[in-house]
Amino acid sequence: VTSINSGQVFLWEEIGSIWYGIYGNHVLRLSQAEDGPELSSFPELEKSEQRVFRLDDDLSSIFAEITRDPLVRRLVSRYPGLRLLRQQPEQCIFSFVCANNTNISMIRRMLRNLTRKFGKAIKVDGIDFFTFPAAQDLDSASIDELRSCGVGYRAKAIKAVARSIVNADLDLDMLKRSSYFKAKEELLRIYGIGDKIADCVLLFSLDKLEAFPLDIWISRAVAKYYSWAYDPRFSDKLTHSQYQVVSEGMRNYFGRYAGYAQQYLYYYMRHKAGMKW
DNA sequence: GTACAGGCAGTAT
DNA sequence: ATACTGCCTGTA
Numbered sequence: 001v002t003s004i005n006s007g008q009v010f011l012w013e014e015i016g017s018i019w020y021g022i023y024g025n026h027v028l029r030l031s032q033a034e035d036g037p038e039l040s041s042f043p044e045l046e047k048s049e050q051r052v053f054r055l056d057d058d059l060s061s062i063f064a065e066i067t068r069d070p071l072v073r074r075l076v077s078r079y080p081g082l083r084l085l086r087q088q089p090e091q092c093i094f095s096f097v098c099a100n101n102t103n104i105s106m107i108r109r110m111l112r113n114l115t116r117k118f119g120k121a122i123k124v125d126g127i128d129f130f131t132f133p134a135a136q137d138l139d140s141a142s143i144d145e146l147r148s149c150g151v152g153y154r155a156k157a158i159k160a161v162a163r164s165i166v167n168a169d170l171d172l173d174m175l176k177r178s179s180y181f182k183a184k185e186e187l188l189r190i191y192g193i194g195d196k197i198a199d200c201v202l203l204f205s206l207d208k209l210e211a212f213p214l215d216i217w218i219s220r221a222v223a224k225y226y227s228w229a230y231d232p233r234f235s236d237k238l239t240h241s242q243y244q245v246v247s248e249g250m251r252n253y254f255g256r257y258a259g260y261a262q263q264y265l266y267y268y269m270r271h272k273a274g275m276k277w
Numbered sequence: 278g279t280a281c282a283g284g285c286a287g288t289a290t
Numbered sequence: 291a292t293a294c295t296g297c298c299t300g301t302a
Contacts, residue, residue: 103282106299152298157285194285216283237283241291 009085010095010108011115015127022115023052024088027122027129042124054086062209066254066261071225075264084204084263089172090165091132092205093187096197097157106150113149114138135165157192164190172206180208195243203259212250212258214243217269222246225265229253 012021019030027042041048050056067073076082087095098110111132118133118141138146139162146155164170170190175183183206187198196215202208214222216236223230229249234242254261 099283100285101283101297102299103301105301106282109300147298150299153285153296154298192285196284239292 009087010099010104010111011091011132018125020124020127020129021052022091022119022129022132023048024091025120025131025134027124027131028052029124042122052086054084057084057209062257062260065257066264069254069261072254072261072264075268079264079267082264082267084209084260086207087205088132089176089201089205090135093161093172093193093197093201094132094138094158096200096204097161097192098151098154099200100154100157100192100197110149110151110154114146114151117145117149135162138162139166154192160191161193172201175202176206180210183208184211195238195240195247199247203262209257209259210251210255212247212254212262214238214247214250215266217266218262219246221265221269222250226250226253 009021012019014020017032021028021030023041023045025043026045026048028045028048029040029042031038031040039049039052045051063076067076094114095107095111098114099107102110112130115130115132118137119130122129122131138158141159141162143155143159146158151158161170165172170186175186178186180202183202184198187193187201188195193201196213199211199213203211203213212218219230219236219238223234223236226249230246231242234246238246250262251258
């Protein structure tokens with residue numbers, strides 16, 4: 001492991017030669033020991049390596065399926081260390097609510113501000129970190145307190161999500177056991193959660209590896225390299241019904257691990273555009 | 278001052 | 291179903 005892609009996980013940072021990341025209530029510490037990478041968590045998190053780095057995924061099956069596509073086959077060999085990480089579900093949904101209509105550095109700023117204002121301080125290696133706030137803490141915050149973290153109009157959606165979690169209208173752990181379609185339907189009921197945010201939460205935290213989030217970068221990639229799945233009348237901003245058509249096309253084409261293919265395409269498009277997260 | 282980042286809700290047709 | 295608008299904020 002040499003780097004963490006902050007386009008996927010926003011609250012990781014490299015200090016010295018050690019990577020630190022926030023996973024809900026926990027601070028993760030990733031260092032390079034002589035005998036390979038070492039992950040520790042504060043406080044202790046059961047099977048953190050397996051959980052966070054998705055060591056339970058059968059990568060040979062996954063690669064066998066997604067590399068049936070020639071472009072993805074090239075990208076898998078070009079970016080040999082690229083992986084999906086598993087995020088803590090609540091942190092993930094609030095993170096992608098903040099990701100609405102803005103860029104990655106702004107998302108990181110919003111999330112850092114939320115952790116400083118509503119999270120708990122934990123010292124690791126003498127450095128102060130802040131854990132991710134609980135839904136309860138965000139629910140009891142006022143809109144103005146949330147807005148003071150720089151989240152702007154997203155404050156209303158943050159409150160809506162927090163409220164749904166606190167009153168058990170939205171049970172993310174239960175959605176882990178639902179089908180992709182059922183879980184997506186549940187997420188779409190919440191104010192501020194649309195197709196793209198729902199698919200990101202499903203892929204990055206709820207183990208729905210067939211989810212294929214279509215953001216603007218991936219839309220362009222599909223229009224360019226998989227144009228048979230992309231009606232030329234569609235712009236790169238898709239309406240709900242257009243999104244359904246295109247994402248279904250991609251899920252059918254790439255199969256049950258379409259989300260892994262999406263990650264390679266996303267990284268490729270950003271890399272090609274010279275973006276540096 | 279303006280353009281840009283770029284997903285969702287809301288309204289009109 | 292599509293077409294269009296407004297939206298916080300910070301940087302270029």
